[in-house]
Amino acid sequence: MDFTAQFTTQLAQFNPDPALEAWLLAQFSQSQKEAAKVPQMAAEIKFKDIKINALTFELATMKRLKFGAKTEAYSIDQRELFAECIDADLSAMQAELEQLTPSAPRAKAKPTGRKALPADLPRIEHRHEPESCNCGQCGNALVQISEDISEQLDVEPARFFVHRHIRPQYACRACETVTAAAIPPAIIDGGLAAPGLHAWVVIQKYLDHLPLYRIEQISARHGAGISRSTLADWIGRIGVALQPLVDRLIELLKERSVLHADETPVQQLDPGKGKTKRAYLWAYRSNSLDEGPPIVVFEFQPGRSGSHARTFLTDWRGHLMVDDYSGYKALFGHGIVELACLAHARRKFFDLHAANQHPTAADALDRIAELYHIESTAKDYTVEQRAQCRQEQALPRLEAMHAWLLLTRQKTADGSSLAKAIDYSLKRWPAIMRYAASGNLPIDNNPIENAIRPIAIGKKNWLFAGSERAGKRAAAIQSLLATAKANDIEPLAWLKETLEKLPTCKNNRIDELLPLRAKSVIC
Template identity: 50%
Template sequence: MMSVPNLDQLDANALRALAAQLVGELEQRDRVLDETRQVVAKQAHDIQFKETHIRKLTHEIAILRRYRFGKKSEQLGGEQGLLLEDAVDADIAAIEQELINLGGQPSEQKAVSQPKRQALPPELPRIQVRHEPHSTTCTCGCQMQRIGQDITEKLDYTPGVFSVEQHIRGKWACRQCETLTQAPMPAQVIDKGIATSGLLAHVLVAKYTDHLPLYRQEQIFARSGVRVPRSTLAEWVGVCGVRLQPLVDALREAILNEPVVHADETPVQVLQPGSKKTHRAYLWAYAPGVFQDLRAVVYDFTDGRSGAHARAFLGGWRGELICDDYGGYKACFEQGIAEVGCMAHARRKFYELHQSGKSLIAEQALKSIGQLYEIEALSADLCAAQRQQLREQQAKPIAQTLHAWMMAHRIKVPGGTGIARALDYSLKRWAALTRYLGDGRLPIDNNWIENQIRPIALGRKNWLFAGSQRAGRRAAAVMSLIQSAKINSHDPYAYLKDVLARLPTHPNNRIEELLPHKWQPSAA
């Protein structure tokens, strides 16, 4: 702020100019103070959030530790017990990692039963990876001499073959100034762990694609001569789930930037530690419209089927939502989201009726709906404008005739019968079922997302239940990336191996480069 001149020597214009300048400087200082207050308030809020979250995680991990290392009489036995222990061990490792990310420390030291790391079998092939300093010339100008090396061994796995990756870091010393130089170890997803990104990717793919529980993987590894305890495998799964979560969050944002979204849900059983009963939870699936360029799917694990879960996932998104007739979506449509019905669900009502009773009315409805699907097959490779034009010319007249036919037969059919229920399903949702006719971006049904949720329905026959809420959310996250890699024609193992290798040093502001639809394998 400039010094104030002698006011007695200033005329009126100069005084007005000085006053204006002083007012401007005061306003500038006020703005700076307001910005400072906002920064301080945000920092205080962030600190309070971190402290609250740390307390919550600390309480959660204490409960899990009491279950995991408590009385054996309180735990489940047999195969169910093994599955639950895997989930609990993975949850503990995930919470430990989240505490570290928040700047806190794990609430307790690891239990004494934590298995000690065993030396890797000497008969496994060794692959040497050498790390040397960029320069062996000391800052004093002298040439350094190699005085030794450190060897760190990591267990690698290429499908079907174990090997040991030896990282050899030479030690270089300058005798003149007694300076020691050594290249650092490459950053790893799990610090000081023995697993390479290839082995971690294999464990994740085996668990979440091939649906092999960790105790079975432990047995398979043992037959190959490598003993990796289940608790260690669970720790790897838990940490990887935390590290991969930012990619899933970015994938969700990418899907919600699309104007058309599919949605569906399927039940899964979940078991809470300390309880020997399962209850029904749900895995929701969301994907861009089948005609959109983006190929992705995100699964969302929730403890129930309330429509509030769908609203929470969609947030402020407004667009065309393709879904079935589940009432939980209704509140979304009241908030500005457009409902697009699924013709496959309407067809299924008539198909079941025809299969059970050979209904002639159901047969006629199936023929008309089949004509609509024939037109869709012709338009599969067209652009949205061409598809809409074809529908206007050929599909719309068929739909109008079908609607009039349904109305006429509904009057003749007694209420409460199977054919009445099938007709009512279509008639009550006719606007949603035929919305696709006016927009070439919309599909005729919701089969695309049902295909993406089918692996979950098949897999749960193997894994029976999720071991905890956290285990369910972790499974949803990893399966989102695996299934998205599949529908982009990537090998899930190759994708996860590369992503896990790059994550530790990849900038957060470029995380979208690692998403399945944008991923390019690294040059290495």
């Protein structure tokens, strides 16, 4: 018997007035209808609470991205920009105070811990002798007892000069022949520029991210006046000359068993439509824990399709560290093993904690911090020592964190920001903790992100690639320069030497020209 029939039966036992009975039955029916709405209202309230929390989190994140100056919202370069402005302002205020109170004793400068100037920089000595070598008191000759030596760093701006090559011609009257020193091969035969100028232009464009019109202005300001069309001609020819080095760099990269991969969008000019379109610079890097020298390779592609990564990594087998982009998924299971980035998982909890100081997010950050501390401790270990350290210290913490994530997720409302952060980690957990089973697998994808960062900053200057060919040329040259930087090799000096030796270097000795550590160039 339902509640309405039961209530009617009980009410009839009291034999109430018909009007009262009808009113009571109406009230009871209304209350039943209201009670039936309670579960639906509870569900709506729960949904609204989750939506409010999600929106609050998103709003706090956007505010932090806009106004926060000391969070992951800003890159290291941006944070240093704020810091250097503050330092400059403090120095300016100190100087103004000294001007206003010239008689006041100048505050003694605090020790700055400044490093000594590099010993390999050229030195120009200036000897400063007293006005007289006789004592100003008694007139006797002074005797040197020591020297006070101080050093100042100076710079000479771009200085254009001319190499004048004179080759005397000698004739043999008997043979009626003429002999002169041969003209050595060059990247551009009979060209206006020496290898040093070619290297400088490439570095200005691809490392310092200056468009050619600015390089043209710099040359004009220093009295050389190199036209933009000439600069463009040099860039095109140098790109072709350097391509064999890039091809060999790619071959060496694919010999490694562990790689990082990532991609960043760039704009490419679309002449047919009079505007730009989105292209992508795909980046690949060797593992920092490998014994070999680091290698960085960029590849320009017109889109973000995963087919580009599959084509580049054709026949390659090993461990690949990537983010959660779906384009990489087709690679796995065919001889390529996925490694997931712990830094990406951490970022989800960091954003949540930065938005509202979420205690569960703080707990997750503490657990991840312990894992990174273990990596820092084992940084200089051998592969075997690092593997043992990870097995004994990292693996138990990873297993404990996985159990904690599963338990916490059961208590967390679906759709909440915390649920999304936990789901991201749980979804990729086998790939996240895979590094702990070895001593040579990376914990995150930060090395490739660090390699991409200069590109992300530089493209604000050059704005877009003028064509697909220009994008591929930029990617090739950037590969060489990024590899040089990763190997602590000064790019300008390396490129100048390479452009000098490349025309006469044999193919079987091209490895000697690559910007890799522990090499000697003897072409």
